[in-house]
Amino acid sequence: MTSQRHELRQLAQIQRWLQAVITHPDGVEAALSSSEARAEIDVPPDRIEEVVEPSTRRTSIERLEVYANAYYARLLECLHDEFPALLHAAGEEVFDGLAFGYLQSYPSQSYTLSELSRQFAQYLEETRPRDENEPSGEASWPDFMIDLVRLERCYSEIFDGPGAERLTLLRGEDLRDFAPDDWASARLICVPCLRLLSLRYPVHEYATAVREKQDPDLPDPELTWLAVSRINYVVRRWTLTRVQFELLEALIAGQTVGSAIERAAKLAVESGESVDQLAESLRDWFAEWSAAGFFLAIQHPFS
Amino acid sequence: MIPARLGYPNLGLGLGLRTVHYQHILDQTPSVDWFEVISENYMDSQGRPRYVLEQVAERYPIVMHGVSMSIGSTDPVNFEYLHKLRDLARATKALWVSDHVCWTGVAGRNTHDLLPIPYTEQALAHVSERIRIVQDVLERRLILENPSTYVTFADSTMPEAEFLTRMAEATGCGLLLDVNNVYVSCFNHDQDPFEFIRSIPHERVVQFHLAGHTNCGTHLIDTHDGRVINPVWDLYRLAHQLTGGVSTLLEWDARIPAFPVVHAEVLKARNYMASQLPGFAADARSTASAPESPLEAEEISHGQHEPGIPQPATYATAEFE
Numbered sequence: 153m154t155s156q157r158h159e160l161r162q163l164a165q166i167q168r169w170l171q172a173v174i175t176h177p178d179g180v181e182a183a184l185s186s187s188e189a190r191a192e193i194d195v196p197p198d199r200i201e202e203v204v205e206p207s208t209r210r211t212s213i214e215r216l217e218v219y220a221n222a223y224y225a226r227l228l229e230c231l232h233d234e235f236p237a238l239l240h241a242a243g244e245e246v247f248d249g250l251a252f253g254y255l256q257s258y259p260s261q262s263y264t265l266s267e268l269s270r271q272f273a274q275y276l277e278e279t280r281p282r283d284e285n286e287p288s289g290e291a292s293w294p295d296f297m298i299d300l301v302r303l304e305r306c307y308s309e310i311f312d313g314p315g316a317e318r319l320t321l322l323r324g325e326d327l328r329d330f331a332p333d334d335w336a337s338a339r340l341i342c343v344p345c346l347r348l349l350s351l352r353y354p355v356h357e358y359a360t361a362v363r364e365k366q367d368p369d370l371p372d373p374e375l376t377w378l379a380v381s382r383i384n385y386v387v388r389r390w391t392l393t394r395v396q397f398e399l400l401e402a403l404i405a406g407q408t409v410g411s412a413i414e415r416a417a418k419l420a421v422e423s424g425e426s427v428d429q430l431a432e433s434l435r436d437w438f439a440e441w442s443a444a445g446f447f448l449a450i451q452h453p454f455s
Numbered sequence: 456m457i458p459a460r461l462g463y464p465n466l467g468l469g470l471g472l473r474t475v476h477y478q479h480i481l482d483q484t485p486s487v488d489w490f491e492v493i494s495e496n497y498m499d500s501q502g503r504p505r506y507v508l509e510q511v512a513e514r515y516p517i518v519m520h521g522v523s524m525s526i527g528s529t530d531p532v533n534f535e536y537l538h539k540l541r542d543l544a545r546a547t548k549a550l551w552v553s554d555h556v557c558w559t560g561v562a563g564r565n566t567h568d569l570l571p572i573p574y575t576e577q578a579l580a581h582v583s584e585r586i587r588i589v590q591d592v593l594e595r596r597l598i599l600e601n602p603s604t605y606v607t608f609a610d611s612t613m614p615e616a617e618f619l620t621r622m623a624e625a626t627g628c629g630l631l632l633d634v635n636n637v638y639v640s641c642f643n644h645d646q647d648p649f650e651f652i653r654s655i656p657h658e659r660v661v662q663f664h665l666a667g668h669t670n671c672g673t674h675l676i677d678t679h680d681g682r683v684i685n686p687v688w689d690l691y692r693l694a695h696q697l698t699g700g701v702s703t704l705l706e707w708d709a710r711i712p713a714f715p716v717v718h719a720e721v722l723k724a725r726n727y728m729a730s731q732l733p734g735f736a737a738d739a740r741s742t743a744s745a746p747e748s749p750l751e752a753e754e755i756s757h758g759q760h761e762p763g764i765p766q767p768a769t770y771a772t773a774e775f776e
Contacts, residue, residue, distance in 0.1 A: 162575075163572075163577055163581060166573055166608065167528065171561055171562070171566060171570075174566065201609065204606045204607070204608060205607045205609055207607075207643060207644060208645050209672075209674065212606070215605050215606045218606075218676065218765065219568060219570065219605060219606070225763070226567060226568065227567065259564050260560075260566075260567060261565060262565060263565060264498075264499055264523070310502075311502050312500050312501065312502040312504065314501045315502060385506055
């Protein structure tokens with residue numbers, strides 16, 4: 153038993169050592185001298201052959217470099233694939249610099265690569281450069297990149313997340329047929345793939361242009377509200393006004409139709425719009441959104 | 456008729472199901488014998504990848520091949536992962552589930568690489584114990600593949616082939632013999648690939664993998680980005696002869712050409728089994744559709760990964776309108 157425990161410990165040590173060596177940001181040679189690697193197996197670079205054998209054509213360090221080079225290259229390729237618009241906007245060098253930092257701060261802990269970028273936007277927020285000359289509250293280049301990451305990550309999550317393709321959606325006539333007296337206290341159940349984004353730049357247009365192989369100019373800041381959902385397994389997006397955004401946000405949160413409209417009406421009045429104008433628009437909005445498959449069901453107040 | 460191996464049938468010549476070929480497969484229903492899918496691309500999917508897999512599974516036999524089981528890791532077994540794997544296998548009626556003799560991470564991390572194991576007695580006991588746990592959860596015999604490796608450990612006390620043999624005998628698991636990986640690893644470690652093929656327990660081989668690789672002069676990298684080279688076909692001929700023939704699958708994961716090109720490549724396998732096995736007649740179509748010319752630019756429909764990155768690399772990007 154003693155012998156087995158010892159050897160299993162050795163296997164764990166070898167694994168922790170190899171992982172420390174091949175994921176070190178400064179390469180294998182630097183990694184071999186690092187405290188992290190030497191805490192596991194205390195072997196200096198000139199005695200590395202005691203752990204990893206050389207071949208007739210390559211030294212032990214050169215052989216380890218295959219794994220070290222592959223580690224970042226593989227994960228950067230995945231991020232390139234998932235964030236084509238950010239890659240286009242930032243260029244490969246800047247993109248890889250950001251992603252390289254991200255992978256060190258948030259290394260993958262999941263069996264699936266679809267989780268790899270989950271905290272990418274959060275990392276960019278945490279490391280966002282602050283320009284002292286930048287007017288407070290004004291959107292700038294880092295905000296543009298963060299917004300792009302939020303949008304492209306949202307596309308990925310909706311693409312492979314739960315959808316409504318196998319569910320029966322609420323139709324426009326279902327809404328029209330609903331008893332007007334019950335409407336205000338009813339709740340709309342939204343499809344699980346419906347997500348809302350509030351952004352500082354119109355990054356959706358930029359991202360679409362990149363996916364269409366165009367070379368778009370960087371847009372000026374502009375407050376932007378989007379709904380993103382999925383129809384027949386393809387991700388789609390809709391541009392919203394702020395009032396529409398607030399209304400949908402309240403409905404997704406499970407508020408009654410009445411209180412969601414109340415919230416929207418308050419915002420509309422603050423923006424100089426009349427309640428009558430809003431009332432006029434509401435019928436069209438609900439018709440559009442039900443045609444777009446945003447709603448699964450309407451919950452009767454007494455059900 | 457070739458008898459079933461460890462209860463698993465010889466499915467013929469199959470291909471890895473890849474995103475860029477989804478539409479072609481759904482529209483054309485090509486005459487492929489079977490498909491192998493990367494388990495991790497589908498086990499959590501609730502979108503188009505899973506939908507496509509269900510369509511494909513209705514029309515073709517399916518086998519699941521994973522890259523994150525991490526059977527050799529000293530981290531605790533991830534039962535959530537195993538339960539999802541089992542559920543996907545049930546849902547798709549997968550004929551078997553395979554992964555690699557490797558570890559992918561430790562201390563809670565995943566490098567998403569197939570990292571090498573030192574071939575020691577204790578590693579053998581550790582891996583064997585975990586295989587038994589996995590087989591209990593999956594309620595089926597696990598199939599494990601020899602990975603391409605780029606280093607060997609001074610601590611190893613036995614050759615890889617002996618490790619695989621004893622592992623299979625101790626656990627009852629089957630083997631997925633990746634012929635290209637044998638070639639790549641043996642080149643990298645100054646070993647004889649034919650001797651490797653002769654040394655493994657042939658009666659435990661359930662499946663073959665074939666793929667292309669990148670020759671870097673001093674070493675080979677398993678990139679799955681091109682055709683199978685002739686020396687690998689020669690190894691395949693020997694493996695086919697020694698095993699009597701098992702399900703054969705071609706992997707093509709980077710610079711993926713149009714579907715007919717990939718299909719033609721796996722059909723070449725018939726040329727290497729016909730002379731060895733009376734039950735298999737050479738197929739005129741396969742010979743005719745096996746171009747030897749270098750890949751033309753227009754054949755490449757999608758470049759997922761730059762050449763030079765070792766496999767695995769599995770990620771499905773969102774389709775957007």
